[in-house]
Amino acid sequence: MRDVAVIGVGETEFGELWDRSFRDIGIEAGLKAIQDAKIRSEDIDAVYIGNMSAGKFIDQEHVSALVADYAGLADMHLPTVRVEGGGACGAIALLQARLAIASGMYDIVVVGGAEKMTDVGEVQAAEILSSTADQEWESVFGATFAGLYAMMARRHMYEFGTTREQMAAVAVKNHKNGALNPEAQFQKEITIETVLQAPRVAEPLGVFDCAPLSDGAAAVVLCEMQKARKFSDAPIRIAGSGQASDFLALHDRRDLTTLDATVIAGKRAFHEARLQPKDVQVAEVHDNFTISEILAIEDLRFIEKGKGGPATAEGLTALNGKISVNTSGGLKARGQPVGATGVAQAVEIVRQLRGEAGKRQVVGARHGLTHTLGGTGATAVVHLFERGD
Amino acid sequence: MRDVAVIGVGETEFGELWDRSFRDIGIEAGLKAIQDAKIRSEDIDAVYIGNMSAGKFIDQEHVSALVADYAGLADMHLPTVRVEGGGACGAIALLQARLAIASGMYDIVVVGGAEKMTDVGEVQAAEILSSTADQEWESVFGATFAGLYAMMARRHMYEFGTTREQMAAVAVKNHKNGALNPEAQFQKEITIETVLQAPRVAEPLGVFDCAPLSDGAAAVVLCEMQKARKFSDAPIRIAGSGQASDFLALHDRRDLTTLDATVIAGKRAFHEARLQPKDVQVAEVHDNFTISEILAIEDLRFIEKGKGGPATAEGLTALNGKISVNTSGGLKARGQPVGATGVAQAVEIVRQLRGEAGKRQVVGARHGLTHTLGGTGATAVVHLFERGD
Numbered sequence: 001m002r003d004v005a006v007i008g009v010g011e012t013e014f015g016e017l018w019d020r021s022f023r024d025i026g027i028e029a030g031l032k033a034i035q036d037a038k039i040r041s042e043d044i045d046a047v048y049i050g051n052m053s054a055g056k057f058i059d060q061e062h063v064s065a066l067v068a069d070y071a072g073l074a075d076m077h078l079p080t081v082r083v084e085g086g087g088a089c090g091a092i093a094l095l096q097a098r099l100a101i102a103s104g105m106y107d108i109v110v111v112g113g114a115e116k117m118t119d120v121g122e123v124q125a126a127e128i129l130s131s132t133a134d135q136e137w138e139s140v141f142g143a144t145f146a147g148l149y150a151m152m153a154r155r156h157m158y159e160f161g162t163t164r165e166q167m168a169a170v171a172v173k174n175h176k177n178g179a180l181n182p183e184a185q186f187q188k189e190i191t192i193e194t195v196l197q198a199p200r201v202a203e204p205l206g207v208f209d210c211a212p213l214s215d216g217a218a219a220v221v222l223c224e225m226q227k228a229r230k231f232s233d234a235p236i237r238i239a240g241s242g243q244a245s246d247f248l249a250l251h252d253r254r255d256l257t258t259l260d261a262t263v264i265a266g267k268r269a270f271h272e273a274r275l276q277p278k279d280v281q282v283a284e285v286h287d288n289f290t291i292s293e294i295l296a297i298e299d300l301r302f303i304e305k306g307k308g309g310p311a312t313a314e315g316l317t318a319l320n321g322k323i324s325v326n327t328s329g330g331l332k333a334r335g336q337p338v339g340a341t342g343v344a345q346a347v348e349i350v351r352q353l354r355g356e357a358g359k360r361q362v363v364g365a366r367h368g369l370t371h372t373l374g375g376t377g378a379t380a381v382v383h384l385f386e387r388g389d
Numbered sequence: 390m391r392d393v394a395v396i397g398v399g400e401t402e403f404g405e406l407w408d409r410s411f412r413d414i415g416i417e418a419g420l421k422a423i424q425d426a427k428i429r430s431e432d433i434d435a436v437y438i439g440n441m442s443a444g445k446f447i448d449q450e451h452v453s454a455l456v457a458d459y460a461g462l463a464d465m466h467l468p469t470v471r472v473e474g475g476g477a478c479g480a481i482a483l484l485q486a487r488l489a490i491a492s493g494m495y496d497i498v499v500v501g502g503a504e505k506m507t508d509v510g511e512v513q514a515a516e517i518l519s520s521t522a523d524q525e526w527e528s529v530f531g532a533t534f535a536g537l538y539a540m541m542a543r544r545h546m547y548e549f550g551t552t553r554e555q556m557a558a559v560a561v562k563n564h565k566n567g568a569l570n571p572e573a574q575f576q577k578e579i580t581i582e583t584v585l586q587a588p589r590v591a592e593p594l595g596v597f598d599c600a601p602l603s604d605g606a607a608a609v610v611l612c613e614m615q616k617a618r619k620f621s622d623a624p625i626r627i628a629g630s631g632q633a634s635d636f637l638a639l640h641d642r643r644d645l646t647t648l649d650a651t652v653i654a655g656k657r658a659f660h661e662a663r664l665q666p667k668d669v670q671v672a673e674v675h676d677n678f679t680i681s682e683i684l685a686i687e688d689l690r691f692i693e694k695g696k697g698g699p700a701t702a703e704g705l706t707a708l709n710g711k712i713s714v715n716t717s718g719g720l721k722a723r724g725q726p727v728g729a730t731g732v733a734q735a736v737e738i739v740r741q742l743r744g745e746a747g748k749r750q751v752v753g754a755r756h757g758l759t760h761t762l763g764g765t766g767a768t769a770v771v772h773l774f775e776r777g778d
Contacts, residue, residue, distance in 0.1 A: 001492050001493045001494065002492075021525075023525075047634075052450060053444050053450055055442050055444045055445050055517075055520060056444050056445060058524070059520055059524050060520055060524045060525075061441060061442055061473060061475060061517075061520045061521045062473070062474060062475040062520075062521040062522075062637070062763055062764045062767065062768065064473075064474060064634075064768075065474065065475070065634045065635070065637050065763065065764065065767040065768050066523070066637050066767075068634050069634070069635075069636050069637045069638075069641075069767070070637075073634075074634065074635055074636040074637075074641070077633040077634055077635060077649060077650060077653045078633070078634055079484075079632035079633065079634065080474065080632075080634045080768065081472060081474060081481055081485065082472070082473045082474060083470060083471070083472055083473075084450060084451070084453075084471045084472075084473060085451060085453060085454065085469065085470060085471060086450060086451040086454070092470055095468075096470065096485050096488075096489070099485075099488055099489045099492040099494050100485070100488045100492075102492035102493070102494070103390050103391075103488040103489075103491035103492040103493075104390045104491070105390065105488050105491070128444075128450075131444060131448055131449055131450045131451075132450045132451040133451075134455070135447070135448050135449045136410075136412075136449075243468035243469075244466040244467070244468065245436075245453075245454045245457050245458070245462075245463065245466055245467055245468065245469045246454070246458075246463055246466060247458050247463040248451065248454050248455050248458045248459075248463075249458075252458070252463070260466060261466060264466045374451055374454065375451050375454065378451065378454040378455075378458070379451065379453075379454050379469065
């Protein structure tokens with residue numbers, strides 16, 4: 001396989017962007033990444049888009065051709081691909097683009113992730129999110145997305161003694177990081193008390209245990225490694241990738257406190273990269289709920305199983321802790337425009353590895369990881385990145 | 390790039406399958422292809438699914454994980470990917486799977502295409518189809534999908550003298566082929582008069598100028614070429630692939646009577662395969678409307694520009710004519726479950742090249758082509774296949 005590197009990154013601000021359309025934000029992120037990569041549009045061989053539900057959120061399918069067209073690339077007749085896998089779609093798009101370059105078919109690919117969620121009401125948005133769980137055996141019986149994650153949280157509390165305070169510590173940490181990220185949806189610190197006292201969404205999860213609905217887009221430019229050195233002094237190599245699936249419905253799984261898809265995707269990525277969890281200094285993991293980050297840091301073997309709660313409360317995953325997790329603010333504070341997530345995570349890791357993360361810079365970051373979930377964990381994708389020098 | 394071959398094919402019957410769900414048909418097609426390939430489930434490295442709008446048709450996103458799960462593969466934790474690009478999604482999924490194998494990441498991939506369209510009403514289905522055109526500049530002003538293709542037909546009639554009778558000849562031919570295909574939705578011949586006298590959908594297109602709404606699924610097993618020879622005596626090599634995009638909205642395009650995306654995708658595929666249109670004996674092209682097949686055979690350079698109508702009326706594209714087009718019955722008669730289209734086309738070409746097409750066998754078929762459109766031609770994908778011997 002040919003080596004592939006990230007040579008450009010860009011993203012919009014994340015939030016309720018009611019004055020901008022899907023095509024506006026998709027283009028903004030893409031053009032920022034292209035400018036950052038210092039390539040010309042003629043250099044681009046293909047466009048890949050991660051998007052979960054434009055069909056339902058904005059009544060538009062075929063959004064990859066849409067974005068290429070409105071970005072002014074229609075005359076180039078580029079191949080465009082939209083990839084979906086629930087919330088993991090951006091990370092899967094990144095993987096497909098990587099493989100397409102690795103194969104030799106393309107040299108330079110722009111990978112975008114975008115979602116415009118806030119043009120529909122909150123109830124409808126919740127229904128759309130739950131359509132990534134098993135509609136016929138979960139949603140139809142009234143299980144909401146938050147309700148399913150709440151069951152994982154309850155079981156984790158029962159098995160390992162994890163507390164609501166420990167879960168709240170995830171939100172507090174990620175808001176603290178988000179306050180240092182000028183593109184984050186929430187740039188304001190919160191306290192443990194705020195999280196604990198918030199209205200409940202699905203017991204034991206309250207409003208502050210849940211990532212928000214968001215609009216936003218992110219993009220990266222991928223390039224074959226030899227060529228990458230011509231465009232960039234600091235190409236960030238994709239050292240390994242792993243993707244795995246699992247039973248779609250929670251009740252079919254072996255265990256509620258381990259996401260097997262994360263475990264296996266992580267193993268596959270670390271195996272390819274010939275790295276260990278201890279080699280990683282900075283990770284963006286899928287914290288759509290506070291419990292999700294606790295599961296992720298355990299299942300990726302950054303923290304021993306069952307200790308994710310105490311580890312977070314003790315600050316092991318804080319900025320420049322044992323491992324810095326969700327320095328961007330994560331889905332919780334940076335925001336959660338679903339299709340953008342996997343790509344936005346890569347943007348943050350690239351900035352960290354380049355040393356361009358400003359006030360939230362992780363000192364000595366050399367290897368970074370992204371972890372993205374689809375549904376309630378029926379899909380997981382892990383990418384490992386490393387500085388090219 | 391590593392060579393990739395098709396070693397197994399399967400599909401459901403196409404039609405109004407009200408007694409079967411999306412997951413049922415997806416699994417049926419996949420298992421048929423796996424059995425045909427004589428592989429074990431442990432041999433599979435990944436699952437790719439082409440699907441346009443499960444989110445809207447059946448309220449379920451994340452269908453790649455769903456299909457893998459219900460096919461009994463969840464324990465293997467395979468990577469699963471859903472690809473969308475309007476009606477071209479099955480063909481794009483095939484391309485992504487090909488590239489993933491070519492890269493060296495996977496050796497054997499199951500590619501499925503599926504759509505369950507008839508559980509919603511016809512008006513809603515038409516709205517969903519039109520969401521692959523430009524919602525903000527076409528659909529919102531009342532342009533239906535049929536209406537947009539009708540404009541192409543009108544212009545083709547004006548520029549080249551194409552007649553309604555010539556367009557009707559496309560439907561008559563494809564129904565004649567469909568009558569020889571036991572999996573086709575319509576297995577009944579029709580006459581030119583039937584087409585001309587049918588109620589109009591969008592002048593000059595009548596009901597019989599339009600492909601139907603359908604349920605159905607198709608699947609192929611792709612394998613790296615060296616390994617393919619171990620599983621199959623007749624691996625069918627993918628000799629070339631081309632994909633191209635165009636302006637999403639019809640009114641932005643250079644010309645209404647040429648789909649530039651088809652022209653360029655075709656050139657790219659023929660270039661990679663080092664073949665010419667004259668080398669191809671059998672082609673499955675995107676005849677969602679009768680005019681679409683006329684555009685396709687011209688834009689792929691099987692027939693001179695402007696002569697597609699007369700050529701069809703004269704029988705040049707009939708079974709064992711100059712080039713046999715849509716021997717399966719095409720979208721028109723085999724049926725049009727959108728996500729399945731590109732994969733079902735590949736199934737037909739593989740059967741033809743293996744000599745297993747029964748009463749509709751093209752004599753001496755050595756090279757075959759598939760051509761699939763997304764939207765009104767903002768995406769086009771062309772694959773070229775050849776017998777491995």
